[in-house]
Amino acid sequence: MNFEEYKNLWVFIETFQGKPKDVGLELLNEGRRLADLTQERLCAVIIGSDVDESVAKVTAYGVDDVYVVKGKEYENYCSDSYGDAMAKLVRKFKPATILIGATHNGRDLGSKVAVTLQTGLTADCTNLDVDQETENVIWERPAFGGNLYAQILCADSRPQMGTVRAGVFKKGEPDDSRTANVIEVDIHTPQELITTKLREFIKGEEPADLKPAEANIVVAGGRGVGSKENFSIIQKLADELDGAAVGASRAAVDAGWVPHFRQVGQTGTTVTPELYIACGISGAIQHQVGMKDSATIVAINKDPDAPIFEIADYGIVGDLFKVVPELTKAIKELKAAK
Amino acid sequence: MNIIVLIKQVPDTSEIKIDPETNRLMRAGVPSIINPVDKNAIEAAVQYKEEYGGKVVVLSMGPSQAKKALKESLALGADEAYLVTDRLFGGSDTYATSYILSEAIKKIGDFDIIFAGQQAIDGDTGQTGPSTAQHLGISRLTYVVDVSLEGEDTVIVKREVEEGIEVIASKKPLLCTVTKAINKPRYATIKSILAANQAEIGEITAADLGEIDKNKIGLKGSPTRVKKTFTPDISKNGEIIAADTAEEAAEKLVDKLLAKNVL
Ligand SMILES: Cc1cc2nc3c(=O)[nH]c(=O)nc-3n(C[C@H](O)[C@H](O)[C@H](O)COP(=O)(O)OP(=O)(O)OC[C@H]3O[C@@H](n4cnc5c(N)ncnc54)[C@H](O)[C@@H]3O)c2cc1C
Ligand SMILES: Nc1ncnc2c1ncn2[C@@H]1O[C@H](COP(=O)(O)O)[C@@H](O)[C@H]1O
Numbered sequence: 001m002n003f004e005e006y007k008n009l010w011v012f013i014e015t016f017q018g019k020p021k022d023v024g025l026e027l028l029n030e031g032r033r034l035a036d037l038t039q040e041r042l043c044a045v046i047i048g049s050d051v052d053e054s055v056a057k058v059t060a061y062g063v064d065d066v067y068v069v070k071g072k073e074y075e076n077y078c079s080d081s082y083g084d085a086m087a088k089l090v091r092k093f094k095p096a097t098i099l100i101g102a103t104h105n106g107r108d109l110g111s112k113v114a115v116t117l118q119t120g121l122t123a124d125c126t127n128l129d130v131d132q133e134t135e136n137v138i139w140e141r142p143a144f145g146g147n148l149y150a151q152i153l154c155a156d157s158r159p160q161m162g163t164v165r166a167g168v169f170k171k172g173e174p175d176d177s178r179t180a181n182v183i184e185v186d187i188h189t190p191q192e193l194i195t196t197k198l199r200e201f202i203k204g205e206e207p208a209d210l211k212p213a214e215a216n217i218v219v220a221g222g223r224g225v226g227s228k229e230n231f232s233i234i235q236k237l238a239d240e241l242d243g244a245a246v247g248a249s250r251a252a253v254d255a256g257w258v259p260h261f262r263q264v265g266q267t268g269t270t271v272t273p274e275l276y277i278a279c280g281i282s283g284a285i286q287h288q289v290g291m292k293d294s295a296t297i298v299a300i301n302k303d304p305d306a307p308i309f310e311i312a313d314y315g316i317v318g319d320l321f322k323v324v325p326e327l328t329k330a331i332k333e334l335k336a337a338k
Numbered sequence: 339m340n341i342i343v344l345i346k347q348v349p350d351t352s353e354i355k356i357d358p359e360t361n362r363l364m365r366a367g368v369p370s371i372i373n374p375v376d377k378n379a380i381e382a383a384v385q386y387k388e389e390y391g392g393k394v395v396v397l398s399m400g401p402s403q404a405k406k407a408l409k410e411s412l413a414l415g416a417d418e419a420y421l422v423t424d425r426l427f428g429g430s431d432t433y434a435t436s437y438i439l440s441e442a443i444k445k446i447g448d449f450d451i452i453f454a455g456q457q458a459i460d461g462d463t464g465q466t467g468p469s470t471a472q473h474l475g476i477s478r479l480t481y482v483v484d485v486s487l488e489g490e491d492t493v494i495v496k497r498e499v500e501e502g503i504e505v506i507a508s509k510k511p512l513l514c515t516v517t518k519a520i521n522k523p524r525y526a527t528i529k530s531i532l533a534a535n536q537a538e539i540g541e542i543t544a545a546d547l548g549e550i551d552k553n554k555i556g557l558k559g560s561p562t563r564v565k566k567t568f569t570p571d572i573s574k575n576g577e578i579i580a581a582d583t584a585e586e587a588a589e590k591l592v593d594k595l596l597a598k599n600v601l
Contacts, residue, residue, distance in 0.1 A: 016501055077499075079468070079478060104499045108480045111432075111465045115472035120433060120561030123463035138565065144460055145351035148363050151565040195477040196508040199494075204502035241601075266462075275600050286352075292572050296600045298591065299576075310573040314594055316587045317578060326588035334592060334601070 006158035009035040010043045010067075010095040012086070013058055014077070014106055018050040020057050022214075023101030023166040028061050030128060030169040031099055034137065037130045040096065041065055044180075047085050049075040055182060060174035067093065068184045073191070076198050077105045083112035084189040090117060092185070095159050097137055099128075102163035110163045120154035121161040126168050126270070126289075136160065146266055146289035167213040167270040168293075207261050210245040217275045218294070220247035220264055221257075222287075224280020224301065224320055228257040233321065234279060237328045240335070247271065247291075249281045265290035279320045283308025300324065340449040343383045343396045343416065344439060344467065345376040347407040348460040361569045372407045375455035377414065377523040379516050382485060383453045384415035384524075390487050393417045395446055397542075399427060399438055405539045412534035413526035419537075420446070424544040429557030432461070436469035437554050441547045443474060451493065452513040456481055464515070471513035479506060482514040 011031045013024035028044065035042040043065040044058040055066055067089055073081045086109065090098070098113075100106040102124045114121035122139035129138040131153075139152045139162045154160035212218045219241065221234040231246070238244040248262040264271055266286040276294035281287060283299070283306055291297070292311055299312035300323050309315045316323050349368045357364045372380075383394045396411040398404050399422040408419035422442045430438060443449065454467030464480075471478030483503065484496035491510045496503050498517060526534075544550060553559055579594070581587035595601045 076504075079480075104481045104497075107464050108468055108478075111468040112472055112478075114465075115433065115436070115469045118433075118561070120431065121465060122562055123432070123465050139562075141462075143462060143567075144349070144354055144363060145462075147351065147354050147356055147569065148567055149570055150567045152562050153565050154562050157561045195512075196479060196506050198504055199507050200505040202503040202505065204500075275595070288572070296595070296598065297574075297576075298595075304578075309576065309578065312576045313574060314591055315576055315578045316581075316591060318584055318587060322584035323587055326584045327591065330585075330588045330592045331601070334596075 001158060003158060006094045006096040008041040008043055008095050009038075009097045010045050010099070010159075011063075012098065012100040012106070012109065013044050013046045013054055014101055014103060015046065015048050015051075015054050018048065018053050020046075020054045021101060021103065021166075022171065023103060023106070023164070025058070025061050025171045026166070026169040027099045027101060027164060028058060028063060029172040030164075032062060032172070034097070034128060034130055037132065038096075038135045043067060043095065045069075045086070045089060047074045047082055057174070059178055059180040060176050061172055062175070062178055063180045065181045065183060068182060069187045070184065071188050073189050073194065076201075077109075078194060078196060078198065079108050079112045080194045080196060081189040082109055083116060084193055085187050086113045087116045088187050089185060090159060096135065098159050098161045100161070100163045102165045106163050110161060114161050117159070119157040119159060119161060121163070122152045122154065123163050125162045125164045128162070128164070137162065142266075142289055146285045165270050167272060170272070207259070210243070211261055211269070212245045212247040212264055212271045213269045215243055215245035215271075216273050217241045217244035217277070218247040218264070218271055218273045218291070219244055219277045219279065220249065220281060220291070221252055221279050222249035222281030223251035223255070225252060225257065226280075230321075231257055233324050237277070237324055237331070240328050240331045249284075249287050278308050278312070279324055281308055282306045283311065339392045340446060341383045341386055341392045341394045342443055342446065342449050342452040343376075343379050343394060343411070344452065344454040344470065345380065345396055345398045345407060345411060346373045346455070346458045346466075347371070347398060347400055347404040348373045348458055351459045356569050363569070370403065370406065372410055373455055373458045373460075375457070375516065375518055378518055378520050379453040379455050380411050380414050380416060381521045381523040382514070382516050385521065386451065386485065392450060395420070397422055397439060397442055397446070399423065399430075399435060399442070408539045409534045409537060410526070412537050413530040414524065415530070418540070420540045420542050422542045426544045426552070426556050429560065430555060431560035431562045432463050432465040432469055433561055434555050434559040436466050437473050437559070438547075438550070439466070439470045440473035441550045442542050443470070445542060445547060450510050451485075452511070454513065454515045456515045456517045467513060467515035474513070477508050477512040478514070479508060479512065480515045482516045483519045485514060485520075
C-alpha cells in the first residue's frame with residue numbers, strides 16, 4: 001500500500017428520497033476542521049438516482065469536491081449496490097479518510113466497504129482528531145455502555161474509516177453563494193451483484209413534534225414522572241420554551257409512556273442542545289452518554305445523591321411535580337414581562 | 339440444512355462500575371452474560387427451524403469461559419454449539435473477528451441462513467455480523483425485525499431504518515442481524531438446562547481452520563488498534579439551588595439561566 005497516494009477526506013452523504021440526512025451535513029462541518037488540519041480537500045460522496053437537491057445542499061454547506069454516482073440501481077439504499085459503488089470510487093480516487101453517519105444504513109455500508117477494501121473501521125465515534133505528525137485520525141468512541149472511552153487508530157492501512165453518531169457534531173451555516181467542483185463518475189453495479197431487492201417501504205409515523213436531536217432545548221422526563229398522563233407536565237414546560245422538544249430516559253420509553261424517538265442515550269439519540277432539563281432522571285451512564293455535551297444541564301430530582309447532579313450545572317433537589325409546574329409558571333411570567 | 343447463530347459472551351455492562359481511585363473499569367465480580375440481543379438471534383434461529391426445518395448451530399469466538407454462554411444457547415433450543423478459540427485469535431478487532439468467524443462457518447458446512455445480534459453491549463460496534471457476511475461473500479440484511487421464507491429459496495425480511503420498515507426479498511444464503519423487536523426469547527426449562535449442562539461444547543482452533551490466512555487474524559491482523567482507553571471525568575462543579583419552596587427554586591433557576599443567557 002502506497003500511503004502517499006491516499007489523500008483527502010470524504011464524507012458519505014446518506015440520502016432519503018433524494019434529500020441528504022442531517023448527519024452528513026454535520027460531518028461536513030467537522031470534516032472541514034479535520035481536512036484543514038492536514039491541508040487536504042473536503043469531499044462529499046453522493047450515490048443515488050435523483051441527486052440534484054443533495055448536490056446543491058452539500059455545496060451550500062461547503063465542500064471542495066462532490067463525487068456523484070448516479071444510476072437506477074441506486075434509487076434506494078442497498079448494501080450490494082452502494083457498497084460496490086463506494087468501493088469502486090475509493091479504488092479510483094484513493095481518499096485517506098472516510099466519515100459515514102452511524103445510521104442503520106451507514107453502519108451497514110461501513111462494514112461492507114471496509115471489509116471489501118481490507119481496511120479498518122471504527123464504529124460509532126463521538127469525537128475525532130488528527131495526529132498531526134502521522135496524519136492518522138484519532139477515532140474516539142465509548143465502550144461498555146459509556147463507562148469507558150477508547151482512542152483508536154488505523155495506522156497501517158488506507159482509507160481509514162469511521163462511522164459517527166448523529167447529533168454529535170453541529171451543522172455549519174449554509175450559504176447558497178458557495179460553489180463546489182462536482183465530479184460525476186460513471187460507475188454502475190451489474191445486476192447480478194445485487195442479491196437483495198426492496199419490495200415495499202412502510203413509512204414509519206413521522207412524529208409531528210420536534211425530535212430531541214433537532215431542538216435547542218430538551219425537557220426530558222424519566223421514571224420519576226410516573227405515568228403516561230404525567231408526561232403532560234413535561235410537555236407543558238417544553239411548550240413554554242421556544243424550540244424545545246420533549247425527551248425521555250429509557251425507563252420512561254420502556255414503560256410505554258412516550259415513543260422511542262424521544263429516548264436520549266446510548267440506545268436512543270445523542271443530543272447537544274443549549275439547555276437540557278432532566279426531570280426525574282437518575283442519570284445512568286447510558287443516559288449521560290447521550291446528553292452530557294449539552295451546553296447547560298439542569299437536573300430536578302428528589303434524591304440528592306442521584307448521579308445526574310454530578311454533571312448538572314444547576315440542580316434542584318425536590319419533587320418534580322411541584323418544581324416543574326412552578327418553573328413553567330415562572331417562564332410564562334418572564335415571557336409576559338418581555 | 340444448517341441455521342447458524344453467532345453469539346458473544348459479554349460482561350453485564352449495567353453492573354460495571356468505575357473505581358473512583360484508579361479511574362479504571364472494575365470487572366471483578368461482574369457477571370458474564372449472553373449479549374442480550376443475541377438471545378433474540380438464537381430465538382429467531384429456533385423459530386426458523388421449527389417453521390422450515392434444519393439444525394441450529396451456534397458459534398462463539400472467545401476464551402474458554404464462553405462455553406457457559408454456548409451451553410445456555412443449547413438450553414434455549416440450539417442443537418449444536420462450538421467455541422472458536424485460539425491464542426492466535428487474541429486481540430482481534432471486528433475485521434479479524436469476522437474473518438475468523440467466516441472461516442469457522444465454512445468449516446461447519448453449508449447453511450441457509452446466519453443470525454447475529456445487531457450489536458454487542460461491550461464493544462457496541464454492530465460491525466461483526468455484516469462483516470462476517472462480507473468475508474463469506476453472501477448477502478446480508480441488518481436491523482432485521484421479521485424473517486420468513488417464500489417458496490424454496492427466497493427469504494423475505496423486514497428491516498428497520500430510521501424512516502420506517504423495508505420489506506426486502508433476498509436469495510439464500512444470507513446473514514441477518516436482528517434487533518430486539520424480532521421476537522421474545524423463550525425461557526430455558528429445567529430439563530433443557532440439565533441436558534445442556536451435560537453437553538460437550540466442541541472447540542474450533544486455528545489448526546482446524548487449515549486455510550486461514552495468519553496475517554488476517556489476532557492483533558497482527560487487525561487494521562485498527564486501541565491507542566488508549568480512559569474514563570472521562572465529566573462531572574461539573576454544578577450548583578445546587580437552595581430554596582425553601584418549589585416556587586422560590588424555580589424563580590432562582592430562571593434568574594440564573596437568564597444571567598447565563600440561556601433563556
Ligand atoms: C445496554 C443498555 C443501553 C441503555 N440505553 C439507554 C439509553 O439510551 N437511554 C437511557 O436513558 N437509558 C438507557 N439505559 C438504561 C439506564 O441504565 C437506566 O436504567 C435508565 O436511564 C434509568 O432511567 P431513569 O433515570 O428514568 O430511571 P431511574 O434510574 O429509576 O431514576 C428515576 C429517578 O427519578 C427520581 N424521582 C422519582 N420520583 C420523583 C419525583 N416525584 N420528583 C423528582 N424526582 C423523582 C428518582 O430519585 C430517580 O433518581 C440502557 C441500559 C443498558 C443496559
Ligand atoms: N466473538 C464473537 N463470537 C461470535 N459472534 C460475535 C462475536 N462478536 C460479535 N459477534 C456477533 O456480532 C454481533 C455484533 O457484535 P459487535 O460487532 O461487537 O457489536 C453480536 O451481537 C454477535 O451476534
